[in-house]
Amino acid sequence: MNNAKQRAAACPEALVAVPEETRPAVDDLVQLGLNYEGTLGHFEQQLFVLMAALGCAVTRRFLAARPQRLDVTPYLQDGPYRRGDAVAPCTLKTAYGGVASVRVHLIQRRGGAGFYPWDAVLGRTRDRLSPWVRQRLGRLATRLSFASTRLRGRAVLGWSPATATIEQVVRGLGRPAASFQAQWAAPPDEGETLVLEIDGPGPPTATAAELAQRRGQRRPKQRCACGCQRHRGKAQRKARGSKKRRKKGDQSTNGKEVVLVVLYTLRRGDDGQQHGPINKKVGASFAGRKAAALLQLRCIELNGDGDAFFDWVQDRNHERLQKRQRLRVLTDQPIKIARAA
Numbered sequence: 001m002n003n004a005k006q007r008a009a010a011c012p013e014a015l016v017a018v019p020e021e022t023r024p025a026v027d028d029l030v031q032l033g034l035n036y037e038g039t040l041g042h043f044e045q046q047l048f049v050l051m052a053a054l055g056c057a058v059t060r061r062f063l064a065a066r067p068q069r070l071d072v073t074p075y076l077q078d079g080p081y082r083r084g085d086a087v088a089p090c091t092l093k094t095a096y097g098g099v100a101s102v103r104v105h106l107i108q109r110r111g112g113a114g115f116y117p118w119d120a121v122l123g124r125t126r127d128r129l130s131p132w133v134r135q136r137l138g139r140l141a142t143r144l145s146f147a148s149t150r151l152r153g154r155a156v157l158g159w160s161p162a163t164a165t166i167e168q169v170v171r172g173l174g175r176p177a178a179s180f181q182a183q184w185a186a187p188p189d190e191g192e193t194l195v196l197e198i199d200g201p202g203p204p205t206a207t208a209a210e211l212a213q214r215r216g217q218r219r220p221k222q223r224c225a226c227g228c229q230r231h232r233g234k235a236q237r238k239a240r241g242s243k244k245r246r247k248k249g250d251q252s253t254n255g256k257e258v259v260l261v262v263l264y265t266l267r268r269g270d271d272g273q274q275h276g277p278i279n280k281k282v283g284a285s286f287a288g289r290k291a292a293a294l295l296q297l298r299c300i301e302l303n304g305d306g307d308a309f310f311d312w313v314q315d316r317n318h319e320r321l322q323k324r325q326r327l328r329v330l331t332d333q334p335i336k337i338a339r340a341a
Contacts, residue, residue, distance in 0.1 A: 049158075081109065093133060139301055146170075172329040181300065195265065201257070202258065226275060
């Protein structure tokens with residue numbers, strides 16, 4: 001009896017207020033469908049608002065009732081933790097809006113970061129964004145710029161995080177992308193040698209005067225024996241020779257750096273040379289060092305593995321939370337493709 005009273009006291013206000021909040025939201029939806037006299041477009045707008053209110057109410061009820069079925073005794077048996085705040089406040093930003101709730105906090109006896117057993121059970125990270133919102137924003141950012149993703153999110157959901165937050169979502173989701181891509185099977189027609197080329201060129205934005213210094217008489221193109229793209233380019237570069245050293249102050253491009261990633265394979269022919277490219281993939285971004293995570297996510301999305309990747313990320317995060325690790329998906333740190341894990 002005492003244990004039941006103690007569990008009920010963990011969230012006294014939420015359990016009483018939520019049922020009273022859910023019923024009016026449902027009644028408003030029913031009355032809207034029966035009595036609304038406006039146009040279909042205005043009806044959809046009103047329906048979306050009421051559905052968002054109902055979604056927040058149901059989510060709040062779930063976040064209030066779920067901890068009552070959680071027994072924290074197993075987390076206290078091994079000794080490193082003791083009970084802390086039983087009603088630690090927190091806010092979760094869902095697709096329907098912000099939802100406030102409380103959770104139990106455990107404190108380490110020897111000092112250090114605390115632990116939220118509720119987060120380990122639900123697979124909730126330290127980020128305030130819900131998993132669904134992170135997934136949708138991350139996938140949308142692979143097709144649009146960060147600013148456009150924010151506008152589209154606001155148009156669809158009625159709200160959207162800041163552009164900097166969306167950038168942190170992309171960086172955080174792109175960090176484990178390389179581990180997921182390592183599980184892919186090679187295409188049946190793949191070559192034997194894998195080539196990954198990364199460069200940071202600048203698109204030409206030079207003035208007319210600067211372009212005049214670069215213009216010259218065209219030279220005849222050099223052909224190679226096999227005619228493939230790889231050896232044709234080598235023959236042309238050899239014919240052009242090395243570039244002349246420019247004088248100080250002679251700018252050739254005045255361009256903004258863009259990260260360019262090219263991935264392809266080569267197959268050895270009967271002549272002993274490697275020919276290609278085969279299954280060539282090209283990705284580019286003006287995000288600079290931020291582009292590594294974005295290109296990883298874009299490659300996964302374009303290959304149609306977005307759903308499988310985000311399910312894999314959720315399972316991976318849940319396993320780490322079960323080990324009582326403090327996990328945060330969003331990050332400000334750029335990643336390198338060679339060190340992504």
